[in-house]
Amino acid sequence: MPQKTIFTARRLSASTFLVNEVNDVFDENPFLYAILVPSANTLVLVDTGCDGRSRTPDPGVTRVRDFLERVPVGANGDRPLNPQGQLGYVVVLTHCHYDHILGVEQFAHDSQIVASGHDPSFVSPENLPKHSLCAPLDLPTPTYTPTLVPHSSLLSSPTGTSLNLRVLHTPGHTPDELALWHEEERMLYVGDTLYECAPIIFPSEGSIVRWFESVDDLIALVRDADSDGGLLTRINAGHQTAGEPAMDVLLASKAFMQDVVSGTEPIQRRWQKRGDTFVEYAQKGGRFSLQCPERLVLLARRSPI
Ligand SMILES: [Zn+2]
Numbered sequence: 001m002p003q004k005t006i007f008t009a010r011r012l013s014a015s016t017f018l019v020n021e022v023n024d025v026f027d028e029n030p031f032l033y034a035i036l037v038p039s040a041n042t043l044v045l046v047d048t049g050c051d052g053r054s055r056t057p058d059p060g061v062t063r064v065r066d067f068l069e070r071v072p073v074g075a076n077g078d079r080p081l082n083p084q085g086q087l088g089y090v091v092v093l094t095h096c097h098y099d100h101i102l103g104v105e106q107f108a109h110d111s112q113i114v115a116s117g118h119d120p121s122f123v124s125p126e127n128l129p130k131h132s133l134c135a136p137l138d139l140p141t142p143t144y145t146p147t148l149v150p151h152s153s154l155l156s157s158p159t160g161t162s163l164n165l166r167v168l169h170t171p172g173h174t175p176d177e178l179a180l181w182h183e184e185e186r187m188l189y190v191g192d193t194l195y196e197c198a199p200i201i202f203p204s205e206g207s208i209v210r211w212f213e214s215v216d217d218l219i220a221l222v223r224d225a226d227s228d229g230g231l232l233t234r235i236n237a238g239h240q241t242a243g244e245p246a247m248d249v250l251l252a253s254k255a256f257m258q259d260v261v262s263g264t265e266p267i268q269r270r271w272q273k274r275g276d277t278f279v280e281y282a283q284k285g286g287r288f289s290l291q292c293p294e295r296l297v298l299l300a301r302r303s304p305i
Contacts (some may be wrong), residue, residue, distance in 0.1 A: 004060025011075040021049040028099035040161035048103030094191025108144035117148035119175035172211025194253040195237035202292035208300035256288040
C-alpha cells in the first residue's frame with residue numbers, strides 16, 4: 001500500500017522535483033520544489049507550504065520534511081527524495097506569505113532559511129505577522145530567523161560548496177518577492193510573481209509598477225540564456241505553473257498586465273478586503289487573471305511603463 005500523504009512529487013529535471021501540497025484548507029495548492037545537490041550534500045527546498053493544514057480526512061504524512069525523508073516517490077525510483085535526511089537543507093522562501101512559510105519551523109532549528117534582503121523591515125519580526133497574512137487569517141506566525149541575501153547572491157551550502165543557484169530580488173507581488181535562477185538547468189523559480197490558470201494576487205503592499213520592472217529583468221535574463229541555442233529556460237511558480245517555457249509565460253503575463261493597466265481588460269468584479277477596494281480581471285480563455293487593490297492599477301496607469 002502506498003503511504004498516505006497530502007503531497008505528490010513529480011520530476012522536472014535530473015535533480016529537481018515539484019512537490020505539490022494538495023487539498024489544503026486555504027485552497028492554495030502550493031507548489032514547492034526540491035532541488036537535490038548531492039555534490040554539496042544539500043537539498044534546496046523552495047518554499048514550505050501550508051504545514052499540512054489539510055481538508056483530507058486521515059491525511060497520513062502532513063509534514064513536508066517527513067514526506068521528503070520517509071515517503072517513497074515513484075519518479076525517484078521509489079525512494080524518498082532525501083532518505084533519512086541524509087542531505088542537509090537550505091530553504092529558500094520566495095516571499096513571506098503564509099502559504100509559503102507555514103512549514104518553515106520544521107527546518108528553522110537546523111537549516112539555513114534564505115529570504116530576500118530587498119526590504120528587511122517588511123519581514124522583521126514586528127511586521128511579519130501582518131505581512132505574512134498570518135495575523136489577518138488568525139494563524140500563528142512561524143518563528144524563524146531568515147538570512148536576508150542581497151540581489152544576485154549565489155547560494156552555497158553551509159560548508160561553502162556552491163549550489164549553482166542565484167537569488168534575484170523581484171519586488172512587485174510583495175517587496176520581499178524573489179526569484180531563483182538555476183543557470184545550469186535553465187530553471188527559473190518565480191514564486192508568486194506570476195503563474196497561469198489561477199488569479200495572480202497582489203496584497204495591499206504590492207506594486208504593479210515594480211512588478212513590471214521585475215518581469216522586464218526576468219525577460220532580459222531569459223532572453224540572454226535562451227540565445228545560445230541550448231536548452232530553453234523553463235519557469236516554475238508558487239502555484240499552478242511548473243516546467244513551462246519561461247519566455248512564453250513571461251511575455252504572455254506581461255501582455256495581460258499591460259491590458260489591465262491600459263484599460264483594455266474590463267473589471268469583472270469589485271469588493272472590499274482588509275480596508276482596500278479590490279478588483280478582479282480575467283483574460284478570455286482563463287490563462288491569466290488578477291486580483292489586486294484597485295489603487296495599484298490606478299498608480300500603474302499614471303506611471304510610465
Ligand atoms: Zn504570495
